[in-house]
Amino acid sequence: MNLTLYVWRQKDANDKGRMEKYAAKDINEHMSFLEMLDVVNEDLAQQGIEPIAFDHDCREGICGTCSLVVNGRPHGHETGTTVCQLHMRHFKDGDSIYIEPWRAKAFPVVRDLIVDRSAFDRIMQAGGFVSVNTGSAQDANSIPISKEAADTAMDAAACIGCGACVAACPNASAMLFVSAKISQLASLPQGQAERERRARGMIAQMDAEGFGNCTNFYECEAACPKEIPVKFIAKMNREYMRALAKGK
Amino acid sequence: MTLESKVPSGPIADKWDNHRFQMKLVNPANKRKYSAIIVGTGLAGASAAASMAELGYNVKAFCYQDTPRRAHSIAAQGGINAAKNYQNDGDSIYRLFYDTVKGGDFRSREANVYRLAQVSTAIIDQCVAQGVPFAREYGGTLANRSFGGAQVSRTFYARGQTGQQLLLGAYSALCRQIAAGKVAMYPRTEMLDLVVVDNRARGIVVRDMVTGEISSHSADAVILATGGYGNVFYLSTNAKGCNVTAAYRAYKKGAFFANPCFTQIHPTCIPQSGDYQSKLTLMSESLRNDGRIWVPKKKDDNRHPNDIPEEERDYYLERKYPSFGNLAPRDISSRSAKEVVDEGRGIGPTGVGVYLDFRDAINRLGKDAIRDRYGNLFQMYERITGEDPYEVPMRIYPASHYTMGGLWVDYNLESTIPGLFVLGEANFSDHGANRLGASALMQGLADGYFVIPYTIGDYFARAGNSDVDASHKEFANVEKEVEERTRKYLSINGKRTPDSFHRELGKIMWEHCGMNRNEQGLKKALEKIPALREEFWENLLVLGNDKNLNQTLELAGRVADFLEFAEIMIYDALTREESCGAHFREEYQTEEGEAKRDDENFSFVSAWEFTGVGKKPNLHKESLEFENVQLATRSYK
Numbered sequence: 050m051n052l053t054l055y056v057w058r059q060k061d062a063n064d065k066g067r068m069e070k071y072a073a074k075d076i077n078e079h080m081s082f083l084e085m086l087d088v089v090n091e092d093l094a095q096q097g098i099e100p101i102a103f104d105h106d107c108r109e110g111i112c113g114t115c116s117l118v119v120n121g122r123p124h125g126h127e128t129g130t131t132v133c134q135l136h137m138r139h140f141k142d143g144d145s146i147y148i149e150p151w152r153a154k155a156f157p158v159v160r161d162l163i164v165d166r167s168a169f170d171r172i173m174q175a176g177g178f179v180s181v182n183t184g185s186a187q188d189a190n191s192i193p194i195s196k197e198a199a200d201t202a203m204d205a206a207a208c209i210g211c212g213a214c215v216a217a218c219p220n221a222s223a224m225l226f227v228s229a230k231i232s233q234l235a236s237l238p239q240g241q242a243e244r245e246r247r248a249r250g251m252i253a254q255m256d257a258e259g260f261g262n263c264t265n266f267y268e269c270e271a272a273c274p275k276e277i278p279v280k281f282i283a284k285m286n287r288e289y290m291r292a293l294a295k296g297k
Numbered sequence: 298m299t300l301e302s303k304v305p306s307g308p309i310a311d312k313w314d315n316h317r318f319q320m321k322l323v324n325p326a327n328k329r330k331y332s333a334i335i336v337g338t339g340l341a342g343a344s345a346a347a348s349m350a351e352l353g354y355n356v357k358a359f360c361y362q363d364t365p366r367r368a369h370s371i372a373a374q375g376g377i378n379a380a381k382n383y384q385n386d387g388d389s390i391y392r393l394f395y396d397t398v399k400g401g402d403f404r405s406r407e408a409n410v411y412r413l414a415q416v417s418t419a420i421i422d423q424c425v426a427q428g429v430p431f432a433r434e435y436g437g438t439l440a441n442r443s444f445g446g447a448q449v450s451r452t453f454y455a456r457g458q459t460g461q462q463l464l465l466g467a468y469s470a471l472c473r474q475i476a477a478g479k480v481a482m483y484p485r486t487e488m489l490d491l492v493v494v495d496n497r498a499r500g501i502v503v504r505d506m507v508t509g510e511i512s513s514h515s516a517d518a519v520i521l522a523t524g525g526y527g528n529v530f531y532l533s534t535n536a537k538g539c540n541v542t543a544a545y546r547a548y549k550k551g552a553f554f555a556n557p558c559f560t561q562i563h564p565t566c567i568p569q570s571g572d573y574q575s576k577l578t579l580m581s582e583s584l585r586n587d588g589r590i591w592v593p594k595k596k597d598d599n600r601h602p603n604d605i606p607e608e609e610r611d612y613y614l615e616r617k618y619p620s621f622g623n624l625a626p627r628d629i630s631s632r633s634a635k636e637v638v639d640e641g642r643g644i645g646p647t648g649v650g651v652y653l654d655f656r657d658a659i660n661r662l663g664k665d666a667i668r669d670r671y672g673n674l675f676q677m678y679e680r681i682t683g684e685d686p687y688e689v690p691m692r693i694y695p696a697s698h699y700t701m702g703g704l705w706v707d708y709n710l711e712s713t714i715p716g717l718f719v720l721g722e723a724n725f726s727d728h729g730a731n732r733l734g735a736s737a738l739m740q741g742l743a744d745g746y747f748v749i750p751y752t753i754g755d756y757f758a759r760a761g762n763s764d765v766d767a768s769h770k771e772f773a774n775v776e777k778e779v780e781e782r783t784r785k786y787l788s789i790n791g792k793r794t795p796d797s798f799h800r801e802l803g804k805i806m807w808e809h810c811g812m813n814r815n816e817q818g819l820k821k822a823l824e825k826i827p828a829l830r831e832e833f834w835e836n837l838l839v840l841g842n843d844k845n846l847n848q849t850l851e852l853a854g855r856v857a858d859f860l861e862f863a864e865i866m867i868y869d870a871l872t873r874e875e876s877c878g879a880h881f882r883e884e885y886q887t888e889e890g891e892a893k894r895d896d897e898n899f900s901f902v903s904a905w906e907f908t909g910v911g912k913k914p915n916l917h918k919e920s921l922e923f924e925n926v927q928l929a930t931r932s933y934k
């Protein structure tokens with residue numbers, strides 16, 4: 050199939066950026082979206098045009114690196130799919146496709162479709178861990194954890210930190226991301242000792258990074274490639290209130 | 298130079314304890330006076346960085362992704378082994394040790410493997426304490442499964458995302474140390490060379506991948522945890538960024554490269570669908586617990602798989618290896634798949650594939666039980682192929698997956714360059730000629746959490762602070778070389794992109810140094826690789842400049858290193874005139890077509906020393922002694 054691409058090009062963080070139009074020729078339906086871009090890039094290079102820069106690594110939907118807004122939707126229109134796992138069979142000959150980077154104040158563009166998501170790391174550093182030094186753990190089976198609690202923790206822990214939730218939210222809120230980590234650790238006995246401190250620390254950092262507030266659009270859940278549910282945001286709010294109540 | 302493995306004396310079960318006692322310690326108040334550079338923050342590097350920082354050392358850590366949480370370790374699906382014997386099914390440290398030595402086809406160092414099995418149990422404890430949500434039973438205890446042909450259930454898992462959860466655990470520990478100011482983290486920063494002065498590793502030269510700035514970093518020790526080189530085949534299950542650059546640059550500076558030809562080809566990957574293919578996706582091996590592998594008995598049988606009656610199917614693994622069946626080890630399963638495809642019995646649109654069929658398991662256990670076990674894998678398969686594996690058998694074929702070879706290290710994980718340590722997949726240490734499933738995660742975390750924190754202290758205590766910092770002229774020299782190389786890629790202005798060279802190299806390696814190897818093919822590769830390398834330096838096309846983010850430029854550097862590195866793999870494969878583990882030399886096989894190992898002549902580790910680009914490297918041998926596990930022919934019949 051043949052497609053027309055409109056792609057965001059921006060030389061660096063200081064450049065204003067603009068959409069450019071490119072042709073994607075002879076695209077096979079079994080290609081992944083990123084393989085389609087590889088083909089286009091090879092073509093551009095042969096024409097002396099610098100290839101489109103986009104982030105990617107595992108190309109199997111788990112590392113959270115790929116981050117394209119396709120036709121206005123982070124990761125494209127397929128639910129529960131990262132853009133590296135989106136295949137061209139979902140498009141048809143003659144389609145126009147608009148490709149843009151994540152847009153959020155806290156995620157400045159680095160180049161073309163690549164953004165800086167280091168704000169997520171700083172939120173993690175503000176409490177997204179259990180303080181346990183290597184070697185000081187007890188036997189792994191000494192604290193039983195119900196299957197339900199373990200499953201809830203895993204549901205939350207499945208987050209790949211891609212930032213699609215932020216890109217999808219009209220307020221550029223990072224609450225789905227933050228709540229997933231807070232909920233994971235709050236569900237487990239190991240997370241109890243620092244429960245309040247973690248909630249307050251991570252939320253304070255989230256605000257400091259310039260992410261917006263949640264006003265219940267639920268776009269984050271719809272865009273999340275791992276389908277992390279918004280119920281974790283409610284849980285996070287409870288955790289926060291609990292921390293405040295305890296004065297910690 | 299003789300290779301000193303530094304394996305401690307004494308009975309195998311006491312070696313590590315004795316060694317830990319004999320190693321020197323750094324006084325707690327002095328730990329903050331020592332610094333280490335850790336390149337790579339996957340499982341091995343992140344666990345090492347966090348653990349060393351907790352002890353009080355100052356760490357600078359580097360990775361090429363935008364954050365440590367995205368290292369390739371994240372992609373591991375199946376699980377992690379540990380000799381906990383929670384299932385009361387006969388596991389023990391000794392059994393895990395024995396299985397690993399045997400699985401590695403007797404080409405690994407006994408003492409290292411024993412230590413790995415010993416510390417395996419503490420890894421699980423540590424990860425659980427971090428909040429890693431491993432699968433649990435209703436009673437609240439940890440669940441286990443049998444994996445990759447093991448006869449006991451010793452594999453711990455977190456759905457199909459074990460690597461992700463373990464990495465996020467190590468990453469969270471790393472985050473804590475970054476916040477504490479004990480680790481300085483440099484993401485999007487690529488190591489492009491190692492700096493050695495007076496036969497001691499002193500630091501590295503890196504490129505900031507956003508600004509293009511080249512800079513130097515010095516420390517009292519350098520630790521590489523940069524992962525494997527499976528992308529030498531271009532198509533592999535590795536992430537696109539996986540590369541050999543850090544390890545290869547260290548090799549060029551004097552670190553020996555061990556067993557480069559030991560590369561694992563994983564039997565269950567989704568077959569290639571066309572020339573544009575950029576990577577291959579692994580379907581977890583756990584699928585082989587319930588799926589049955591078959592091809593039609595007839596050649597070129599184009600019928601729909603569901604129309605091929607039972608008696609016309611060849612369940613070739615069950616036929617050839619009745620006691621292990623579909624769970625036969627990776628190397629054996631992979632080769633058997635190639636065999637049936639070469640006979641013309643392959644399936645799918647390209648004829649390069651075999652079926653992995655869940656029909657019987659679904660009939661036996663029901664669709665829901667299968668969805669419970671493999672739901673996310675089935676979904677992933679459907680997403681990629683557009684086919685529903687509940688209705689139609691999966692198509693699979695082997696692909697490059699893991700590299701057992703790596704930089705040579707002694708028992709302390711120190712390379713042949715003093716002060717340069719190597720962890721995780723980047724070293725050669727524990728898996729011999731073939732790695733067992735769920736053992737790479739175990740090894741990476743063993744190295745990072747429980748080995749290097751001890752051995753690095755001993756090194757610091759013995760060697761003291763490095764008296765050379767980044768102002769030394771050697772740093773400036775290396776920076777200059779790196780800058781010149783970078784500019785060279787940009788100035789050639791030819792017609793072919795780095796990706797196109799990489800693809801061609803991958804084809805050469807897959808054809809001549811892939812699942813089967815023979816002298817003639819290997820020699821052909823030794824002609825093709827230098828020719829391709831020559832063309833690379835004349836006809837490379839890299840647009841843009843070196844002062845900003847330039848992905849083609851990054852790739853050019855990695856491909857340039859692969860183009861040189863590939864040759865040592867070939868020399869290694871040529872020299873090893875036997876078949877063992879994943880290394881199958883067609884000349885050395887039994888009448889039934891099984892691998893024929895030659896313990897008399899090849900019971901050694903090959904450690905290659907750089908002598909110049911395009912020149913045959915020098916071979917050094919570390920002979921392997923088996924005092925505890927009796928050398929035996931692997932048999933999975």
Ligand SMILES: Cc1cc2nc3c(=O)[nH]c(=O)nc-3n(C[C@H](O)[C@H](O)[C@H](O)COP(=O)(O)OP(=O)(O)OC[C@H]3O[C@@H](n4cnc5c(N)ncnc54)[C@H](O)[C@@H]3O)c2cc1C
Nearest residue numbers: 337338339340341361370375376488524721722735737738
């Ligand atoms: C699809 C897949 C599934 C797997 N499943 C399993 C499994 O179920 N069980 C199991 O035990 N094993 C499994 N493995 C193997 C296992 O995941 C890896 O061997 C292991 O995770 C490697 O960890 P590592 O820390 O050594 O390297 P990696 O995780 O690859 O990390 C390498 C690090 O080095 C950095 N780096 C590399 N080069 C440079 C450079 N030049 N400059 C700066 N930084 C650099 C990277 O940024 C990264 O941080 C699987 C592998 C694959 C591919």
Ligand code: FES
Nearest residue numbers: 106108113115133
């Ligand atoms: S590239 Fe890893 S999730 Fe898409």
